[in-house]
Amino acid sequence: MIMREAVLIIDDDPSCRELVGILGQIWGIQVFEAADCSAGLRILQRDKDRIRLILLDYFMPGMQPVDCSAALKATAGPSIPIVLITAAVDPAVRAAELKLNHWVSKPFDMSVLEALFKEAA
């Protein structure tokens, strides 16, 4: 059985990436950080077997959000859930646009993220 112990955060906001990284450190979960989709895809291809969850921001430089989401889904496969994490006022609409079933609205509570991390284990 593969042990997926890591989470991938793709967000151009370094502060948000840092926060998720620290939270992962506290909860004992490794966090891979990517500032854009291309970097995230590279990490995913490299460590696909270790990643249990992908947190994806909406507004980012690089690829279009829809293309980014599609590429991540294609690479990750059905076993790795992708969760939209965004400060947009309409996160549900944005998630539907990216064909994602789950989303977290910024600012988020630590417990929400902790539950997500652990559910995906």
Added chain:
Amino acid sequence: MAGNVLLKVSVGRRLFLLVALQTAIAVLLVATALNYLSEIADDTQYMYRFQLLSVADLGQAHRHAAMLQTLTRPDAAKLGYQAPPAMIANLVQELGGFDHRYRTKWQTAEGTSSDAVRFRGEILQLGMSDLIEKEKSAIKRFEQSIRGLREEKDNGSIDVTDEIRAQAPIARYAIGDLLDVNIKYAEIANQQVAKSAHTSELVLLAIGLAGTVSTLLMGLLVRRAIAPRIRRLVGKVHRFRDLGVVEQIIDTGDDEIAILGNALDTGFSAIAARDRERDQFLAVTAHELKTPITSIHGFASVLATHPTDRSVVDRAIDSICRQSWRLSRLIEHLFLTMRLRSGEFKFEPNPFDYSALVLRSMAEIKPFFPDQVFKCDVEQSVTMLGDDALLEHAIWILFTCASALSSGDKPLDVALHATQTEARLTIGVQGANLSAHDIQALFVPFGFIEYERQFGMRATVGLYLCRQILQIHGGRLDVSDNGGGVRFLMVAPR
């Protein structure tokens, strides 16, 4: 149908037509009334001239004839009447004079005056030619008697003879018949005048009624062409006020109401567009505000739950400081934008080091874009007179916008150079591109930009406030796309 035709006519012209119709009717009524008054005056004159005076003269002649008959009676002497020949001759002369006047002035049967011709026509039209025949007969008898009387005249006197006694009653009876005929004529003429006056009344009444009805109909047509459209406009205004829904006002006319409808349409669309812009601005602003709040909230939670973990405490405090600064900058941006929109923008100029301000602003923005390389060519010690707080904010907006446009893998070229009169700050974003529409959208009040180019999707507030700050300083802000990238040029007078 008429209402539809009226749609093609302007409201002013419709009202003019209505007033013109009313004026025309009033003029027609006055003209007709004046005409009838003139006719009534003519009839009155005619009655006096042709009917009353003739009857009066006939009465006088009848008196003379009666006197002649009395004075020439066979028993006149017995009765105490004296008949001097001169008096008899005078009476005959009076009757002769009357004969001449009657034939030239008042005779209807064969008279040639305009009054006689007109009245004869009316008599014949009424089928009363027997009266004319009766007049002819009486005139004939009177003239014969007058000729007989005149034949007895001798040197200005007439002696009473049997012939005189025979002719005097004939003359009196003939004049009596003429008097009867003329009284009948007067009655007929009076009836004709009364009938004419009645006709005048009816015509005036008909014109007045027709005018009133046509004015009413015209007014109804004008009302039908205007009132429903006004009601529709008001209904749409109410719906817009109550529901905020813009319903296009379709008015097929090309008059003032249609112009008003189009103006309302444009106004409502502009208000709705402004509302949408404001909603979008608020959405982007909320997004921009939530980003630092996410970090502040998250790191504060970490501090609360792990206050002694030194490996996270320092990073958390540092992040909270940076994000708090960013948050305050965003709030300042909102505050300044609102003050600008409400006309309460304060401008407090003082001398300051512009070079230091640019470098400080760049240093503050860098942590938020750690992967972004800034190529810096800033001339040292460029001083200028201006509101440094406002300019600092303008530079922050410019850096934020330029960073949002940047793909991140190419440097931002920052340069500051000064002349004697102005300082020029340029920021070049290599590889970025903006269409003319995008550049225009950057300067929309409360506008925002959401880029969907090859750089992916970014959102940030626009440059409206930045440009306004530059304009207050007498400077300008230009954005241009040179094909290889986007260039921001901020020119401020020194």
